[in-house]
Amino acid sequence: MSVRLDWLSTRPWCLGVSVAIATCVISWFVQLVILGVIVPEWSDGNGLIPGQDVSGFHRVAAAQAELIALHGWSAWELRPNGWGISGLMSAWYVITVPAPWSLVPLQAAMYGTCVAVxxxxxxxxxxxxxxxxxxxxxxxxxxxxxxxxxxxxxxxxVFFGLMLAIQGWWWLACIQRINNGWAAARLAVSGSALVFIGFILSWIVRAFSGEIFQGLAGLVIIVLVVFALAACMKYRRLSCYTLASPLLVLLVLIAMNQFHSGGHFSRYLDEVDTAPRTDTDMADLIELEGWLPTSWLPSAIDDRLRRYPVLGNISFRVTAMVEPLSTRISIIATLPIC
Incomplete structure (x- = not known):
């Protein structure tokens, strides 16, 4: 046992690859054997647990993958039914097989990378x-x-994106302890790229994670500033590398803030349907029974309400009352004051 642990612990990537392979085997065993053969009554027929979000994610992703196969990639949406994970899954279904087991290697690779980090x-x-x-x-x-x-x-x-960001912040922090320009440049570029890529991935599947990333970036800046001041007091001088580290984190934070507040998610919601809706139109738009996506609730609350199928009619009726009211308020706000 100790020899195996020593072999796995020689490099982080060795442990990450081993965990990825193990999670891949476990996932296929759970989906295809346990839920597919041993206890099929616990499955929705696709190796997923019924009544959970994952079943809805798959149905929406499979439906959008079928639309892409019929009409091309112009039918692809980032967040079908408000779910970013379904948008990513549908793209993967198009290039592979529209089944949850085909997504297992990708998820295993992300999980193994997290463990390696x-x-x-x-x-x-x-x-x-x-x-x-x-x-x-x-x-x-x-x-x-x-x-x-x-x-x-x-x-x-989200876990994968967060680990990428943490690794990126770590590389940016390492700039403070080196005195080589080329090495600092490599750490600056790679660290900033990892942070922003992790932010984008997490933002796609959970829009409110953008605020979490920005809050963590603020804490990282405070820690790096404290380290910079401690180094200045210790060595009686302030290195440009010491200053560059928190400055780079600040620049990436500004980029994340501009991207998150730039209306990307709002524009997607506006493009879904801006015309007045009738009962017949709404019945045609409902792909899944449950709470319909709204633009007047915070995404975190709106996302949680979709888990309760009985709220479907309530969502339609409340939206029908709130959205016309918000439209009237916006029209009144734009009228000239006499």
Whole structure:
């Protein structure tokens, strides 16, 4: 056992690849054997747990993949039915197979990358390789972890994006302790790119995660400024590399803020349907029974309400009352004051 742990802990990528392979096998076993053969009554017929968000994610993704196959990529939407994970899944279904098991290798790769990043961080903090590997065993052995990687859920994408961002912030922080211009430039470019890519991926599947990333970036800036002041007091001088580290994090934070507040998600919602709706039109638009996406609620609340199918009619009636009222208010606000 110790020899195996020593082999796995030689490099972070070794542990990440091993975890990715293990999660891939476990996910296929859960979807195809346990839910497909042993207890099919617990499955929705696609290897997914019925009554959960994952079942709806798959149905919407499969429907959009069929539209793309019929009409081309012009039919693709980023967030069909308000679900970014369904948009990503539909694109994957088009190039592979429209079944949840085809998404397993991609999810396993993301999960393995997350474990590799955490393992690398533990090594950087001075933890022994074997102890760091043992500390990460619960990520693979605990059954609750299978809810993240064994089902096509958006949490694994948010987890992956967050780990990319943490790795990027770590590389930007490492600029403070080097004195080589080319090395600093490589860390600056790669670190900034990882942070922004992780932010985009998480924002696609959970729009409100943009605020979380910006808050974490603010904390990172504070920590790096404290480190810069401590180095200045210790060495009685302030290096340009020490200043560049928090400045780069600040610039990436500004970019994230501009992207998140630039109306990208609002424009998508506006393009869905801006014409007045009737009962017949709304009945044709409903793809899934449940709470319909609205533009007058925060995305976090609106997303949680979609889990309750009985709220479908309530969503339509409340939206029918609120949206005309908001339209009248906006018209009155634009009238000239006499």
């Amino acid at each position: 955490i393992y690398g961080m533990l090594l950087e903090l001075g933890l022994q390789r074997r102890l760091a590997a043992i500390a990460l065993l619960p990520a693979l052995l605990l059954p609750s972890g299978a809810m993240i990687y064994a089902q096509p859920h958006r949490d694994v994408v």
